[in-house]
Amino acid sequence: MQVLVGLNNRNISDYLDYTNSFIIGLKDFSINYLELEIDEIKKIIEDYPNINLFVSINANIFNKDLKILEDKLIILDKLGIKGIFFYDISIISLKEKLGLKTPLVWAQEHMTTNYNTCNYFYDKGCEYVYLSNEITEEEIKEIKEKSKIKIICSFFGYPEVSFSKRSLLTNYFLYHHENKEKDVYEIKTDDDTYLIKENKLGTRITHGKLLNGIIPFKDLDNIVSYGILNEENIDHLVFLKVLKIFNEVNKNTIDKNKAFKDILDLFPNSDDGFFFKKTIYKVKE
Numbered sequence: 001m002q003v004l005v006g007l008n009n010r011n012i013s014d015y016l017d018y019t020n021s022f023i024i025g026l027k028d029f030s031i032n033y034l035e036l037e038i039d040e041i042k043k044i045i046e047d048y049p050n051i052n053l054f055v056s057i058n059a060n061i062f063n064k065d066l067k068i069l070e071d072k073l074i075i076l077d078k079l080g081i082k083g084i085f086f087y088d089i090s091i092i093s094l095k096e097k098l099g100l101k102t103p104l105v106w107a108q109e110h111m112t113t114n115y116n117t118c119n120y121f122y123d124k125g126c127e128y129v130y131l132s133n134e135i136t137e138e139e140i141k142e143i144k145e146k147s148k149i150k151i152i153c154s155f156f157g158y159p160e161v162s163f164s165k166r167s168l169l170t171n172y173f174l175y176h177h178e179n180k181e182k183d184v185y186e187i188k189t190d191d192d193t194y195l196i197k198e199n200k201l202g203t204r205i206t207h208g209k210l211l212n213g214i215i216p217f218k219d220l221d222n223i224v225s226y227g228i229l230n231e232e233n234i235d236h237l238v239f240l241k242v243l244k245i246f247n248e249v250n251k252n253t254i255d256k257n258k259a260f261k262d263i264l265d266l267f268p269n270s271d272d273g274f275f276f277k278k279t280i281y282k283v284k285e
Helices: 038-047 063-079 090-098 115-123 137-146 168-175 214-219 236-250 256-266
Strands: 002-006 021-026 052-057 083-086 104-106 126-130 150-157 160-164 184-188 193-199 202-207 210-212 226-230
Touching (some): 002 236, 038 052, 038 063, 063 090, 090 104, 115 137, 137 150, 137 214, 150 214, 150 236, 168 193, 210 256, 214 236, 214 256, 226 236
Parallel strands (some): 002 021, 002 226, 052 083, 104 126, 150 226
Antiparallel strands (some): 150 210, 160 202, 193 202
């Protein structure tokens, strides 16, 4: 399995001792990674020609966006990027319309949960699927067994809970006649903490408990093509320590259980998410 870093930092050289695969967001069309303009993406590829670069286009697409997006997709196709993460299925139609060669990653997150739908999108031309972080390790293995699609999973970072087109933070502070002073706010309940972040595309809510999936990362080594480590809302130097640990597990230089504890020391409020916890239960009779 190749480690795939979800970038929130431009310093590509910082990561190259551990991986050469990255996700970056397309400016105005991405909601959860470092967003760059086409020219900036092109410059990264020129400076680092040996990296595998995926581009995230996971915003909802409206009619007014189509012409702008078509022009950007044509340019990206010529840059030879590794793939495009997409949410809006208009991307499938645009790829066919424009005759694009860039592989697609079906990335509708909470909907990417079963092999039948994976097979449907594979037949529609999607080479990869970015699986939901709400399914188990066994379910991931079943998808691999019963589908030809290549699998991408998240193994580290703050899991997304929901996304809304509404400007929830802006509306909240307007209602309370207060100023919005930070990029990220915490929402606390009796049981959990959530992180809420807004940009002009909408509002993203992630769980405040960080995903430490290094044990299933090792278990799924020959099942998953790329394992995502997302740096969003994490100190850069601490993230590099985590990246080093994952790299050592990949090379079998440290045990996965020790690695789990090492990451737990860095992030006490972390766990292995739903990899070993089913989320679908039979309703009582």
